[in-house]
Structures are given as C-alpha cells and as structure tokens.
Amino acid sequence: MERHKLDSIDMRILAELQNDGRITNVELSRRAKITAPPCLRRMRALEKAGFIKGYHAELDPKSLGYEVTGFVFVGLASQADADLKKFEDQVRSWPAVRECHMLSGEVDFLLKCIARDLSAFQSFITETLTAAKNVASVKTALVIRPTKHEVGVPLDAT
Numbered sequence: 001m002e003r004h005k006l007d008s009i010d011m012r013i014l015a016e017l018q019n020d021g022r023i024t025n026v027e028l029s030r031r032a033k034i035t036a037p038p039c040l041r042r043m044r045a046l047e048k049a050g051f052i053k054g055y056h057a058e059l060d061p062k063s064l065g066y067e068v069t070g071f072v073f074v075g076l077a078s079q080a081d082a083d084l085k086k087f088e089d090q091v092r093s094w095p096a097v098r099e100c101h102m103l104s105g106e107v108d109f110l111l112k113c114i115a116r117d118l119s120a121f122q123s124f125i126t127e128t129l130t131a132a133k134n135v136a137s138v139k140t141a142l143v144i145r146p147t148k149h150e151v152g153v154p155l156d157a158t
Helices: 008-019 025-032 037-049 081-092 118-129
Strands: 068-076 099-103 109-115 135-142
Touching: 008 025, 008 037, 025 037, 037 068, 068 081, 081 099, 081 109, 109 118, 118 135
Parallel strands: none
Antiparallel strands: 068 109, 068 135, 099 109
C-alpha cells in the first residue's frame, strides 16, 4: 500500500489502533464499519506496508521509580557522517536515553532521558555522555511537569 492509496476505512483502522492497540479485531471491524475478515486482512496489509510499526504498552515512569525526565542538547566536535553514526550507535546502548533526534541548527542531537533521581541523571550526564568521544557540548533542561503527551500522529479518520 502506498500512502496516497489509503482510503477512509484504512484511516479509521489506523486511528482506532493508534488509540487502543489492544482492541479486538471484532470491535475494530465494528468501528471501521466492515466485517471482521476483511478488517484483519487490511490490518495485516497496513502492518506489512509499514504504516503500523508495532504495538506496545505505555508505562508510567513515575510508578516504576523514574522520577526525573530531562532533555539534553548535545553538540559534537565533528559532524562527519561516520562520527554521527558512531554517536547514534552509542546512544542506542544507553538505557537512560528514551528518544534521540538529530537536529539542524545550534545543536546536533536532542536526547530525552529518564532517571530514578537527580543524582542518577547527573551521573549519566557527567560519567557517560560527556565522557563519550566526539561530544563537545552538553546542555540539560529538567522537566518540571508534562503539559501534553500525545502519542502517534494526528489522523483525521472519518
């Protein structure tokens, strides 16, 4: 399936799955206004085409003992492609980093990190991140409180 070939039924299926990944196929087909067998075929086709990347449970970090969320702005000494890829590989190995985005502009990367407490966050920054080869600058911003957390993409399902 190509993006321009998604019809309103596909969009309803995607919207419902994005809202509730645990929905049964019977309920999904009811909401999509089609019968269950074609609904399942469409869902599998959407998965195969890459529109659906996966299913997961959204966990509450604070309930699991992660009290600190911080954003880290990282500047590298070299932006050569090999150096960028090496840094990205390192980032993938750090459990504290939950998201990593390469940016244009003043900084090279934005990291979203979580930690059990401020001490653990500081240790990660000083002992791991700033010690990494090619890291030239690090600036942090601690989250006081989240104002909006919307997963997925905005879909206009009709």
